[in-house]
Amino acid sequence: MEPFLGMIGEGFLWAMGLIGLNADLMSRYGLRFLEGVWVTLQLVGLSIVFGAVLALPLAIARVEGGKVLSRAAFTYSYFFRGTPLLAQTFLIYYGAGQFREQLTDIGLWWFFRDAFNCAVFTFTLNTAAYQSEILRGGIQTLPAGQMEAAQALGLSRVLAYRKIILPQAIAVGLRPLGNELVLMIKASAIASVITVYDLMGVTRLAFSRSYDMEVYLWAAVLYLVMVEIVRRVWNVLERRLNRHLLVSR
Template structure:
């Protein structure tokens, strides 16, 4: 075991870890913002409102993330209309292609998590809100969504961890994230065991950091349930 190579590579791996966190954070926020309206439409009583969200969820949950990344990165440039549009400055960059693919992927999984949480909101709370004169929009804003967010939080933390691990695929389109940096150093030093072990330890630390953050959020949101 070449410990010297591991220690010398730590600064470069740390820079890659920052890009990994950036990819997860940006795509996570955008994916959550997209997932909320998709989940609301998913529980609608009207079939025509459910159709498009169901197709979105089915496609992005039913195909590998790597295929989705390749479709965005390699596929978008095949169309002349895309190359001449205002989107091309973004779609021609690997960073934004990864963000788009990660956002669409995580939005599908998050929408299903939220859909299940929305459907498990106690019906008595909704009936009580109607009894005091709340309208449908106010019930969504004051009762259904806040309650669903609390219910979905543990499952959503698992989705963020899965997204962190899936972000390693960004290295396949030339991004120098944590895995990409490790692969580059391995090609130069021929020490795969040491570099992948170091990268795995950093991924583990990032996972602990993310889970600790979600535990704090969950404790904050459910502080009213703790005994006095």
């Protein structure tokens, strides 16, 4: 990873120098910014993947769970979608310290004492709520006759979901899922307030030592680059996964 960051760093420094940015500042903090980008990508990537795993049972519980499970899933979604991510991050990170003895007894304090782990955990819970609602919406837009037809062919509800319902629901929700990924990239800056040295954390550190507002310009440009890459990749993914819809038109 270090040689890779080194090569990117040299190109980054050269490009920034061409547009007239502070070369001395770039030489001191350029590589740190790239390391911050890597931490941001790890944070967002892990949160999105784990959130997707959690979102699936939540979405199905909303549709199929009956009164108890459906209301429990709704309450979860309502809380994490209705409260600020910053408050949730503080609640997990600082709140865990209030239960240090109990967490130590059950062998979990090693996880919650690390700021990065707390950020991933909080972001996972938050994005799972949004992803579950996107999946639920995708499932409920499909005709009920599809499940009935699948059961008439002898498929169980589990197999019908895996083979028929979920692939279509994901295709329907692909665009809002991409928007959620973009929002998570931008929201990841919140992790810097609990001492995670992601892109924004490195930016704050660089500013505290240099008092040069230019570092925030770099951060804005790097966030914009990440979002633009995701947007372009998602457009290609959406065209490929939904190409049958384009053909039918």
